[in-house]
Amino acid sequence: MLGFSRTKWVGVERPGENVYLAHGILEDLIYGMEIDVRVEAPEFKITAVEGRMRRTTTPECPKAVPVLQNAVGLRLGTPDLVSTVNRKVGREGCRHFANLLLECCDAVIRCALFDKWPGADESGAPSREEYLRGQLKDMPFLKNSCLAFHTPDS
Amino acid sequence: MILSYVRNKHATALDGPDGTVMARALVEETSFAARVEMLVSVPGLEITSVEAAVDRCFAGRCRDAVPLVKKAVGLRVGPGIIKLVNGEMGGTGGCSRLADLILECCEQVILRFTVDPLKPIMEKQGEEMVEAYKEFLARNPRLVNSCIAFAEGSPLREGVELEE
Numbered sequence: 001m002l003g004f005s006r007t008k009w010v011g012v013e014r015p016g017e018n019v020y021l022a023h024g025i026l027e028d029l030i031y032g033m034e035i036d037v038r039v040e041a042p043e044f045k046i047t048a049v050e051g052r053m054r055r056t057t058t059p060e061c062p063k064a065v066p067v068l069q070n071a072v073g074l075r076l077g078t079p080d081l082v083s084t085v086n087r088k089v090g091r092e093g094c095r096h097f098a099n100l101l102l103e104c105c106d107a108v109i110r111c112a113l114f115d116k117w118p119g120a121d122e123s124g125a126p127s128r129e130e131y132l133r134g135q136l137k138d139m140p141f142l143k144n145s146c147l148a149f150h151t152p153d154s
Numbered sequence: 155m156i157l158s159y160v161r162n163k164h165a166t167a168l169d170g171p172d173g174t175v176m177a178r179a180l181v182e183e184t185s186f187a188a189r190v191e192m193l194v195s196v197p198g199l200e201i202t203s204v205e206a207a208v209d210r211c212f213a214g215r216c217r218d219a220v221p222l223v224k225k226a227v228g229l230r231v232g233p234g235i236i237k238l239v240n241g242e243m244g245g246t247g248g249c250s251r252l253a254d255l256i257l258e259c260c261e262q263v264i265l266r267f268t269v270d271p272l273k274p275i276m277e278k279q280g281e282e283m284v285e286a287y288k289e290f291l292a293r294n295p296r297l298v299n300s301c302i303a304f305a306e307g308s309p310l311r312e313g314v315e316l317e318e
Contacts, residue, residue: 003266004167012159060303093302111159114185128213144246148213
């Protein structure tokens with residue numbers, strides 16, 4: 001028997017060259033919530049966030065909605081983003097909101113990372129490795145963050 | 155407006171006939187697709203097996219991180235597991251996306267065992283529900299300060315005597 005099920009969905013819009021709007025939805029057996037986050041480049045700073053709780057567990061949970069504003073001003077490239085969001089949005093508010101917010105932030109980073117990829121078939125297109133190396137100049141916080149971004153010279 | 159990026163993540167916990175829990179997490183997004191499946195023993199909540207696959211990735215090197223998921227075998231789903239999983243499977247030589255899917259599986263296991271005690275509480279109303287939550291909190295002191303509902307000053311915490 002299915003004991004638990006959770007689905008998260010994030011879509012990222014680009015209404016302007018330096019603006020990312022992420023819409024995130026979390027639905028599981030217990031919780032249902034949504035978040036809208038605005039992130040502005042090149043700082044990758046959260047400039048606005050709104051959230052709605054559709055299904056919660058306790059009568060106190062809706063008090064976590066305004067706590068989301070603690071995320072405004074955070075930069076996605078800071079090394080302690082996850083712990084800061086988990087503390088300032090999660091523990092002080094709702095940890096499922098924090099989880100969804102981090103999902104939105106990560107999707108924005110991936111969006112920015114692959115946005116300029118011209119496609120391998122384009123004439124003069126860089127190799128994928130070259131492309132990633134080039135993107136690290138705009139997003140230095142990704143350097144050495146994983147196997148794909150490991151730069152032996154660092 | 156056409157979306158520039160899309161992520162779909164789905165995770166489940168299934169009760170096995172032998173009393174174990176099978177957790178699965180998969181992500182399908184514009185630049186990446188991967189899945190993790192793990193078996194967890196009950197009541198010890200020890201991870202007894204993990205399988206993973208990267209179905210799609212931008213940099214082929216990502217697939218080199220798949221064998222690292224085996225390092226999760228033997229870990230217990232409980233306090234400290236986030237740091238352990240990120241330390242063993244994330245970072246420079248690993249894949250934060252696979253580590254994340256393992257942690258999604260762990261979260262499903264925890265939530266699976268949260269549903270049953272929550273059900274009778276959520277069927278109550280008003281003061282009856284508040285009292286039921288106080289009893290729940292007294293039995294689960296790890297939840298103190300875990301969120302705004304169980305923070306200092308919350309009516310759900312008022313008068314609750316917590317075991318040391």
